[in-house]
Amino acid sequence: MASLLRTLRGHADEVSGCAFSPTLLATCSGDKTLRVYDAADFAELPCSPLAGHDYGVHCCCFSACGRYLLSCSTDGSVVAWRPRSGEAAAVLRHPSRSPVRACALAPDSSLLLAGACDGTVALWDFGSKALRKCSAVSEASVVACCFSPCGQMFATGCTSGDLKLWDADVRLLHAEKDAHDLGVACCSAAPVFKIDGCCVEFRLASCGQDSRLKIWIVSQREGAACAVKLLHTLTSQTAPVLSCAFSCDGDLVVSGSVDKSVAVYEAVSEAPEPASLCQSCCKRTHVPNVPDRTLCSQNLGSLLHTLKQHDRYVTAVALSPTAPLMAAGSMDRTVTVWRIGAGAAEAEQTTGQGRKRPGHCRPPLLADWSEEDVRSWLRDEGLGELVGAFTAHDVDGPELSQLSRETAAELGIDSVGLRGRLLRRIEALKAEQSGSESPDEFLCPISRELMKDPVIAADGYSYERESIESWIRGRNKSSPMTNLPLQTTLLTPNRSLKTAITRWKSSQ
Structure with a gap:
């Protein structure tokens, strides 16, 4: 099994x-x-x-x-x-x-x-x-x-x-x-x-x-x-x-x-x-x-x-x-x-250990969650100790999405670490449901962060300018993607990629 x-x-x-x-x-x-x-x-x-x-x-x-x-x-x-x-x-x-x-x-x-x-x-x-x-x-x-x-x-x-x-x-x-x-x-x-x-x-x-x-x-x-x-x-x-x-x-x-x-x-x-x-x-x-x-x-x-x-x-x-x-x-x-x-x-x-409790299915959008959906999610995420506080304050999906460090303290969650874990889980949940994950081609291969000033290196790949410049200073001029020597350290701005990233960001 x-x-x-x-x-x-x-x-x-x-x-x-x-x-x-x-x-x-x-x-x-x-x-x-x-x-x-x-x-x-x-x-x-x-x-x-x-x-x-x-x-x-x-x-x-x-x-x-x-x-x-x-x-x-x-x-x-x-x-x-x-x-x-x-x-x-x-x-x-x-x-x-x-x-x-x-x-x-x-x-x-x-x-x-x-x-x-x-x-x-x-x-x-x-x-x-x-x-x-x-x-x-x-x-x-x-x-x-x-x-x-x-x-x-x-x-x-x-x-x-x-x-x-x-x-x-x-x-x-x-x-x-x-x-x-x-x-x-x-x-x-x-x-x-x-x-x-x-x-x-x-x-x-x-x-x-x-x-x-x-x-x-x-x-x-x-x-x-x-x-x-x-x-x-x-x-x-x-x-x-x-x-x-x-x-x-x-x-x-x-x-x-x-x-x-x-x-x-x-x-x-x-x-x-x-x-x-x-x-x-x-x-x-x-x-x-x-x-x-x-x-x-x-x-x-x-x-x-x-x-x-x-x-x-x-x-x-x-x-x-x-x-x-x-x-x-x-x-x-x-x-x-x-x-x-x-x-x-x-x-x-076992309650709180499985991904879903038998017979309970939550709506796909956080805005549609009931108080019971929120309590079920807390148990699934290993935060069962917070169920009592959320029940006492009738927290449903819309209120969960607006929860901040201050309002978490008002719920009686005194532990800084516990508040931090709760807020990280909420942010991950909202990111998962938003469907707004950055396309992989918009992420710098080195930093894995959304590029602001993409440039093309001699290996043909695009990188965030700051990341590839730092790489070249300390990596003997080798490609981060192929490990082969870079024939030149010249970096060319990738304006079309920058425009695409800007358009994508404005649509989110």
Whole structure:
């Protein structure tokens, strides 16, 4: 069973990443921020949003214990946050200052890895924040990376389609050429692994522009070369697959796609009794803290769920390490949170946890909402504690749309953080219903903000003048979109685009 628990609407631009710690959920976006929620009730923390990047954030991940939250950005930096306080504990600049598209932390938090658009990876000692190495690993942009569950190696994926394995000294162990035609989008290692004498074996998931999710078996014996074998190619999604993740026990693998869906697959299936094992594919696998089990590769990859809740591309997926929860982020600026597995149906019926209460359907326009519609919306947004105050003051849809910080205080909402969350939810709701979202072509590719003075650069793309001028001063004159050298720094005003933006603004 799969049940939708919550839809989070805090971001002002497309969601690019999401991650769980044992107690928190973090999301990141092209709006330059990260948002942090309590994984128990999905209330946003008082310190959220976290704002420290100059440009859009591409990826986020937690340390295993949840003490640190890592984020990387087009601004060429990786920031280590203390998620409970919102404090930036460290800012690590990529040596080449190239946009950083992916970051990962070793399972023991000893190493931090960052992959950049210029084809390099930087490896830091996370404890001391000292740079260990910066190496070129591809001629194309590095857009995916992850550590093995043992922490002794890491994988990188690039826009040319290659998937590569490296040791902790950034020495190449294996290169899988054209693992995904047209480019790798994401890779994720299962947290569990098998140890057989001096051989270590684990599963690696990768996805890409070829609309495929692939499961690989990676093994390495001491003193021998690393071996990579394709176990499964999963094809249930009909468009490029942008993200993938394993569950904490390795039993599930999920993926998000351009077809707006999330696919949930069974990643481990128990084989028949030993007497009938098929010799070609069955083996005993040891999982730390989990009883030994016999696995049969012919039973893996069964599609359990196809979830279609988003209006645009699903760009990020994550699974909780401590609960049967999954999060999916999308270009529609929302994050959906799901309960996966037994008990999902019961959770859906719980008041305040499902997206809609059974039998209740709100009108599409806020101006038409009744008092009961407002109360239902508060419960859906995790603001059930405010229902009493709104009921006492008979707040309906029109009054909700006019609510301000002052009138919220008059309702008796004394908590500054709670008032802030309420007002952010209202603004997101009004933006969603207005249908006045800025067309993507009117947004600067660097800042992801509506352009005021658009100019055309030598790469043929249009940018906000201030953003591209700042970029050129600090990025060795490379294109933000292609990463190729700009033949000239001359910028040409795009008057037709500026006129189109002006007309669009006047129509809103």
